[in-house]
Amino acid sequence: MTEQHRLPYIGRFAPSPTGPLHLGSLVAALGSYLQARSHQGRWRLRIEDVDPPREAPGAVRSILKTLEAYGFEWDGPVTYQSQRHALYEDALSRLRDRNCLYACHCSRKIIAETHPGDEPPRYPGTCRNKDLLHEQSTTPRSLRLRTEDTALSFNDLIEGLISHNIYQENGDFILFRRDGFYAYALAVSIDDMQQGITEVVRGNDLLDTTACQIYLIQQLGGTAPGYAHLPVVNNTEGKKLSKQSGAQPLPFTRPAKQLCHALSFLGHSPPPGLAEVTVAEFWQWARQNWQLKQVPTKPINISALPV
Ligand SMILES: [Zn+2]
Numbered sequence: 001m002t003e004q005h006r007l008p009y010i011g012r013f014a015p016s017p018t019g020p021l022h023l024g025s026l027v028a029a030l031g032s033y034l035q036a037r038s039h040q041g042r043w044r045l046r047i048e049d050v051d052p053p054r055e056a057p058g059a060v061r062s063i064l065k066t067l068e069a070y071g072f073e074w075d076g077p078v079t080y081q082s083q084r085h086a087l088y089e090d091a092l093s094r095l096r097d098r099n100c101l102y103a104c105h106c107s108r109k110i111i112a113e114t115h116p117g118d119e120p121p122r123y124p125g126t127c128r129n130k131d132l133l134h135e136q137s138t139t140p141r142s143l144r145l146r147t148e149d150t151a152l153s154f155n156d157l158i159e160g161l162i163s164h165n166i167y168q169e170n171g172d173f174i175l176f177r178r179d180g181f182y183a184y185a186l187a188v189s190i191d192d193m194q195q196g197i198t199e200v201v202r203g204n205d206l207l208d209t210t211a212c213q214i215y216l217i218q219q220l221g222g223t224a225p226g227y228a229h230l231p232v233v234n235n236t237e238g239k240k241l242s243k244q245s246g247a248q249p250l251p252f253t254r255p256a257k258q259l260c261h262a263l264s265f266l267g268h269s270p271p272p273g274l275a276e277v278t279v280a281e282f283w284q285w286a287r288q289n290w291q292l293k294q295v296p297t298k299p300i301n302i303s304a305l306p307v
Contacts, residue, residue: 007198009041013067013074014188014202016048017059021066022247024203024233024240026262031230032201033072034290044195045074050081050187053179062249070255071279079195081187088182091190091220092143092175096133100219101175103132103141123171142183143176145216152211157228158295159204164211173212189213193222204229205240228292231299233265256282267294 013029015021021029036043045067047060064078095101104127115121123144132141149167156162166173175186192200192213207229214224233241241247250258257275259282264270274285 007196009036009039010044010196010198011036011039011041011201012044012046012192012195012197013072014046014048014191015063016051016054017056017063018054019056019059019243020062020249022241022243022249023258023262023265024242024247026070026250026258027230027233027265028201028203029067029070029072030259030262030286031228031266031295034286035199035201035228035292037287038290039199041198042075043073044076044079044197045072046079046081046191046195048081048184048187050182050184052082052181056243066250066252069252069279070250070259071283079191081182081191084187084191085182087190087194088186091186094220095145095175100146101133101143102128102130102146102172103135104144104172104174105132105137105139105141107178122169123173125172128172140178140180142174142178144172145175145219147172147215152215154210154214154224154227156207156210157199157226157292158297159207159229162207162211164208166211166215170212175216185209185212185216189216190220192225193217193220197225199226199228201228201230203232203240205232228295230266231296234299255279259286265299267296 011032013032015025015029033043047063049055049060067074092101104123106123106126111123112121114124114126127144128146147167147170149165151163151165153161153163173185174183177183210227210229217224235241235245235247237245239245254275256277256279259279260270260275263286268289268291270285274282
């Protein structure tokens with residue numbers, strides 16, 4: 001048993017308020033909730049509103065209403081990244097003091113031109129040694145973290161051992177954006193660390209960002225949580241379900257049916273009839289029968305699932 005498992009379990013669900021919850025978000029909420037409850041752990045709810053240009057009006061209210069209707073019970077108050085800027089600023093100043101940060105004037109377009117074909121393009125380190133941080137300038141600039149050219153490994157509870165060289169694969173990544181907002185990588189890492197999250201259960205569309213988050217937490221002297229990346233739900237064209245790809249908002253009628261759908265997607269076999277019960281009865285069955293090891297690494301075709 002590792003040190004991590006002896007800690008009281010604290011999990012979390014952290015939606016971005018870009019639109020109402022859909023089946024893809026329900027899968028992440030359900031997986032993280034059942035994993036926390038099956039460890040007698042706590043489950044925190046965090047609204048990742050760190051990117052105002054992408055926010056949809058009314059989305060926070062809709063997310064909270066939906067989670068309540070589906071019987072999710074979170075521990076403690078809902079946290080909002082928009083109210084945590086002082087923590088992010090403090091982390092940036094600690095990194096700045098240790099010379100781990102540098103300012104970069106390069107636009108996305110310029111970086112894409114120097115690395116055609118890469119998606120997202122790897123940052124080539126153009127401004128690494130320019131010392132723009134202390135220069136008085138009105139040119140928009142981002143802040144990047146200096147990374148090392150070594151592999152970082154972590155054991156994902158679903159995907160297995162992952163080895164990632166951030167410097168080679170991403171380049172020095174952004175912590176503060178040119179448009180004046182904190183980067184997701186910074187906010188999510190600080191929040192997971194500061195809230196004492198012991199295990200992150202989320203969609204595997206975020207697997208590629210995990211090494212950067214672990215690296216940043218280590219740079220700040222923290223202990224990274226464990227990770228379990230769930231398969232993501234794709235639409236019929238094979239694209240990840242999202243507001244942009246036309247995902248339907250979760251209905252308020254028959255929530256147990258949608259919950260059964262999400263649980264089946266995660267490799268479980270709810271008995272016939274569980275789709276018709278109350279949410280309380282659904283959760284009772286789900287908590288007793290949840291096994292992370294049943295979760296597949298490859299997404300299941302949702303049209304093949306029992307309805
Ligand atoms: Zn640059």
